[in-house]
Amino acid sequence: MMKLTRHKRSAQALLRWHDAHQFCSRSGQPTKKNMAGSKRVCPSSKIIYYPQMAPVVITLVSDGTRCLLARQSSFPRGMYSALAGFCDIGESLEEAVRREVAEEVGLEVDKLQYSASQHWPFPNSSLMIGCHATVKPGQTEIHVNLRELEAAAWFSCEEVATALRRKGPYSQQENGTFPFWVPPKLAIAHQLIKEWVEKQTCSSLPV
Numbered sequence: 001m002m003k004l005t006r007h008k009r010s011a012q013a014l015l016r017w018h019d020a021h022q023f024c025s026r027s028g029q030p031t032k033k034n035m036a037g038s039k040r041v042c043p044s045s046k047i048i049y050y051p052q053m054a055p056v057v058i059t060l061v062s063d064g065t066r067c068l069l070a071r072q073s074s075f076p077r078g079m080y081s082a083l084a085g086f087c088d089i090g091e092s093l094e095e096a097v098r099r100e101v102a103e104e105v106g107l108e109v110d111k112l113q114y115s116a117s118q119h120w121p122f123p124n125s126s127l128m129i130g131c132h133a134t135v136k137p138g139q140t141e142i143h144v145n146l147r148e149l150e151a152a153a154w155f156s157c158e159e160v161a162t163a164l165r166r167k168g169p170y171s172q173q174e175n176g177t178f179p180f181w182v183p184p185k186l187a188i189a190h191q192l193i194k195e196w197v198e199k200q201t202c203s204s205l206p207v
């Protein structure tokens with residue numbers, strides 16, 4: 001993905017969207033692509049379909065000195081990432097972040113700060129919206145939602161800085177465990193984690 005230009009990524013996402021939207025959901029008739037390829041129209045119902053991205057919030061939670069990372073059973077062994085989840089219809093980004101953090105690890109977000117965004121093509125087009133969040137001091141007990149996550153834990157700045165330098169996936173170690181590593185540079189999760197580590201060395205998250 002890193003080597004593709006933004007235009008190539010947009011073109012690929014658009015082609016996949018056209019492929020998946022061949023028929024009108026009201027009339028059941030075939031839809032027609034316009035010349036520019038920017039939309040599809042149903043000649044029968046006259047409905048116009050525009051390409052869409054699903055908004056996803058991805059949040060790096062910190063308690064001031066540690067950050068919270070989690071893994072799903074589908075992740076490569078040893079890899080932990082920031083908390084991610086699709087926005088529900090009708091929600092603001094802030095509401096989605098607070099809900100996802102509460103649902104996945106049982107923590108209440110205190111402060112929230114937007115960082116950056118990224119188009120993510122897997123499995124369909126998502127707009128990843130990256131945020132940093134803090135919890136109130138002393139309110140750090142994690143309750144992992146095992147329906148969504150395999151594990152979640154607080155990690156120190158040193159542990160995370162070491163993990164950032166690793167390039168997984170890794171093979172099993174002699175003691176049966178897998179080294180802790182984080183998503184690669186192309187993922188916004190990596191950028192959020194790196195940003196957090198860099199902030200730890202100078203100051204904490206702005207109030």
Ligand SMILES: NC(=O)C1=CN([C@@H]2O[C@H](COP(=O)(O)OP(=O)(O)OC[C@H]3O[C@@H](n4cnc5c(N)ncnc54)[C@H](O)[C@@H]3O)[C@@H](O)[C@H]2O)C=CC1
Pocket residue numbers: 054056058081084085086087118120122123124126128183186187188189190
């Ligand atoms: N670029 C990055 O750094 C990262 C990207 N991601 C992406 O973020 C997205 C969300 O992450 P997870 O929640 O862990 O994914 P997930 O794939 O585990 O999805 C969770 C659930 O959301 C529901 N869902 C699927 N598509 C949806 C949609 N369009 N709208 C609403 N609900 C939908 C499904 O019921 C699914 O079981 C995934 O596409 C994942 O690839 C996740 C972590 C890091």
